[in-house]
Amino acid sequence: MADKNQEISGTHFPFPFTPYSIQIDFMTVLYQVLEDGKIGIFESPTGTMDEKINNLCKSQEEIKSDIATIKNTMESFNSRLEEAEDRISELEDKAEKQAQSEQQLEKKIKKQEESLREFWDNMKQSNICKIGLQEGQEEQQGLENLFEEIMTENFPDMGKKKVTQVQRVPSKMNPKRPTLRHVIITMANVQDKERILTHCLRVVCIAC
Numbered sequence: 001m002a003d004k005n006q007e008i009s010g011t012h013f014p015f016p017f018t019p020y021s022i023q024i025d026f027m028t029v030l031y032q033v034l035e036d037g038k039i040g041i042f043e044s045p046t047g048t049m050d051e052k053i054n055n056l057c058k059s060q061e062e063i064k065s066d067i068a069t070i071k072n073t074m075e076s077f078n079s080r081l082e083e084a085e086d087r088i089s090e091l092e093d094k095a096e097k098q099a100q101s102e103q104q105l106e107k108k109i110k111k112q113e114e115s116l117r118e119f120w121d122n123m124k125q126s127n128i129c130k131i132g133l134q135e136g137q138e139e140q141q142g143l144e145n146l147f148e149e150i151m152t153e154n155f156p157d158m159g160k161k162k163v164t165q166v167q168r169v170p171s172k173m174n175p176k177r178p179t180l181r182h183v184i185i186t187m188a189n190v191q192d193k194e195r196i197l198t199h200c201l202r203v204v205c206i207a208c
Contacts, residue, residue, distance in 0.1 A: 013019070013027045033040040168181045 013024065015023070019027075030040065168183055170181060173181060
């Protein structure tokens with residue numbers, strides 16, 4: 001009996017693959033039972049292992065699927081992140097251009113304000129205010145002709161002076177205000193205004 005076991009253990013079983021030791025042991029016992037004419041109940045020694053392998057394969061496929069899903073999600077996230085970065089960069093460029101435009105606009109406004117201030121300063125410098133001129137005198141002659149007449153009568157040696165504008169201030173008379181409106185005379189040349197004022201001072205001094 002021992003010799004048979006040794007013979008069977010040395011038998012080469014026709015596995016189509018390299019067998020595990022447990023498979024060789026299984027075949028040895030199986031052959032021994034058959035040789036002895038006995039009845040044996042056997043369970044595949046690799047059944048549990050095959051199930052584990054199948055489960056591992058399924059798990060591996062699931063892991064691959066999860067990895068692919070995560071990869072796609074990451075690619076989508078990266079794409080959205082790039083779009084967001086491009087949008088942010090675009091908004092930053094627009095903000096910078098808008099800031100530059102606002103600075104340029106502020107410079108233009110400041111320049112216009114300075115020009116307007118300079119204009120009004122020049123207007124004020126070249127203005128002469130005539131007080132006490134009766135209302136209605138300018139309707140027949142006009143304010144400019146009336147001013148020339150006043151200049152000729154009071155300052156005959158100064159010659160004719162160029163005037164850019166003569167107007168009543170305010171432009172409309174207030175019936176509730178009986179006082180005479182002033183006459184604002186805008187000289188074309190500031191020096192003419194200075195000569196007139198200097199001459200007026202001299203006349204006042206002589207009269208005194």
